[in-house]
Amino acid sequence: MINTASSSDSLFRQVTDSIAISILSGDLEAGALVPTEPDPGAGFSASRSVYREALKYLSAKGLIEARQRSGTRVAPRSAWNLLDPDILRWALAGKIDEDFVRNLYELRLFVEPNAARLAALRRTPEQLARIGAALTRMEQNPPYGDAIIEADLDYHGSIFDAAGNPALTCLKSVVVSTLLWSMRLQRNKDPSLFSVPLADHQRVYRAIEQQNGEQAGTCMATLVYDALHDTIAALRHERSGAVTGISQK
Amino acid sequence: MINTASSSDSLFRQVTDSIAISILSGDLEAGALVPTEPDPGAGFSASRSVYREALKYLSAKGLIEARQRSGTRVAPRSAWNLLDPDILRWALAGKIDEDFVRNLYELRLFVEPNAARLAALRRTPEQLARIGAALTRMEQNPPYGDAIIEADLDYHGSIFDAAGNPALTCLKSVVVSTLLWSMRLQRNKDPSLFSVPLADHQRVYRAIEQQNGEQAGTCMATLVYDALHDTIAALRHERSGAVTGISQK
DNA sequence: GCTGCAGTTTATAGTATGATTTTTAACGCG
DNA sequence: CGCGTTAAAAATCATACTATAAACTGCAGC
Structure with missing residues (x-):
């Protein structure tokens, strides 16, 4: 272990x-x-x-x-508080439970589109700039690398902040854990495949920029959906015996 | 204090x-x-x-x-984990922050309709029976009393359970806190007014019974929306100096 | 002989106190 | 300006003692 x-x-x-x-x-x-x-x-x-x-x-x-x-x-x-950052860290440190990952993505699918919608409606120019800056870093760094992870976390975190609901923002930890883990699985993926999630992120940003709440929500739903599929695919790929950068002991 | x-x-x-x-x-x-x-x-x-x-x-x-x-x-x-049961208990023990309550209801509005939708699709007969039993207790006890609170908590909790997503279920604490607090504010309300929220609960139950996911989601959204309005109204009523059963010291 | 309640035992969490070590921000010296 | 010294506070260790409640024991009653 x-x-x-x-x-x-x-x-x-x-x-x-x-x-x-x-x-x-x-x-x-x-x-x-x-x-x-x-x-x-x-x-x-x-x-x-x-x-x-x-x-x-x-x-x-x-x-x-x-x-x-x-x-x-x-x-x-x-009784476990599965949304606690520590718990998520501990859960993802061990053996991977595909069902649990699906549950987390399902929750993201309920929450993040709404967060994006609110962000589009409530954002300040400064908050938009933070989201944009994170997006730029996602565009200009090598796919599936550490810098991307950090930028991606910043991107989603900034959207939560812009939504202006502190209780909602606490679910950031769910995004963090799924993201960290998803990126870990996809570390050795073909870089060109990153264009799809990147396009998803760009669409959400544009909708928030244009203060189009419904559009932002729809695009974020697509983003999360794509992320879930990529993650599950990567998980199954790893389980089939493919080599990753991580020891599977 | x-x-x-x-x-x-x-x-x-x-x-x-x-x-x-x-x-x-x-x-x-x-x-x-x-x-x-x-x-x-x-x-x-x-x-x-x-x-x-x-x-x-x-x-x-x-x-x-x-x-x-x-x-x-x-x-x-x-950094505070606002969704933690203890934190919510502590938060609601002190002076009431209307914005925070709105935030919690906003989160419920994102989460509970989806929980109801999943519950309608995934419920077992036993889970439906638990929801029904809780509803019956809500119908047969005096409005705005302790028995109702317990039944209401059981009702919402059972729906979360029936949704079959443990991560989602952790948000039960948000429902618990808003509910406890809302009931506390409305303790001395005209009992006849309870017919509205009761009807909301009955509609959600019926949709779950009929395994109609979309309907369950819509009705649950109405339920939460009504609860928010009742709570805010009760809060403003109390602030205007009305007598409640609770010391305002 | 079996049952049920009352008192006693006891395992375990909870509380108290004093001492020592480690970390690191802040200070001062060259 | 860099480097060693100092000290404040957390972290760790060790050892008591107390409170609680589950389990046991034994006697009274059926």
Whole structure:
């Protein structure tokens, strides 16, 4: 398994990540007891303080529940806050669950077109400029590279911001996780294929520029739809045994 | 201010709630330093253990950020996970922010019609029965009472579940918070006025029963829209000085 | 003998306290 | 201006003690 917890991280982070990934990956099933004290055979050794703080952190995410006398147990999946940035990071660190990815894209499909629509109606010139700048960086950098990822995140994030609804903006994390993961899968793809998603992004931008809400919504729906299909295709391609830049251990 | 932290709660919970509400209410502004050790003048006295665990819990919600040497500070609003159940509880415990409530309803308007649509298409007979049972309880209990709130929550929650998308279901907390709060405002309303929202709920149920996705979506949009208007009206009514069952201190 | 309630035990989370280490912003020196 | 020093604050460690509630025990009653 990929160990997200590098030794350069704080001990707290190592412990938190380690337990969280065990839960998210299914190694620790719902209802399973989480040891009272740091387990010597768990790949880390920490004092009770950091261990307890890690458990509090995880309980804040809904992953575990502590009850006196009974012990601390892994909470049922329904209690997990799947939209939390950390949870998404942990979920995507482990083995890939195609259904979950579909669920995330389905949610994006409900939310992002509306965000784009509102952005078209409510944007300030400055907000439009930020979206445009991100788009430019997407156009001028090598496809499927790190700079593109950053620009793409900035693009979608700016649209959320322009929509002017802070509660909506919290769903940015869903976009971040699907995007990071999708790009990781497509790293070695034929660069010329990037023209399709790029055109999608350009269309949305133009609609927001022209303050055409309905158009922005429709184009964003297409964008997300295309992204889902590309991601699923890349996932199946990888599963068929193709070589990627990522160890599949 | 309303003190949510009852003395019957654990010390950890009292401390956590107290600091969180200070942040959510704006008493502690973004960037403000959070004391290193439990502040004797903060309404509670706890050991460093519980205090530190409380801070970890809050940092998991994105409310605060700790950096060595610089201190622990209130994070910018953009980092707060506004969709987290705890955060919503804390937010609604304090003074009411009409804009924020609008934002939450706007999000519901994007999400719940789609949830209803999927529920209509994907529901099992058992899931339909749960929605129906909740609706029945809404019909047979006194309007704007506690039993109705519970039934209403169950109704919306069951629809989320029937939609079959766990990531979507995490937004249940948004429905819970808006609903709790809306009902609190309307507690003393004329019972006959409840017929309108009730009819909305019945229409959505019928569409889900008939597996008519588009119809379910449309009706749910109407339901949320009506709920928003009722809530805003009740809010303005209360602000105009009308008596409610709740102390406005 | 079985049942059910009351009191006791005990495992586990929760709370308290003091000390030490690590990080890093800020300061001062050459 | 760069480089080493200092110190403030978080992070970590270690060890107590307390509170809670589930499980057990035993006696009274049927």
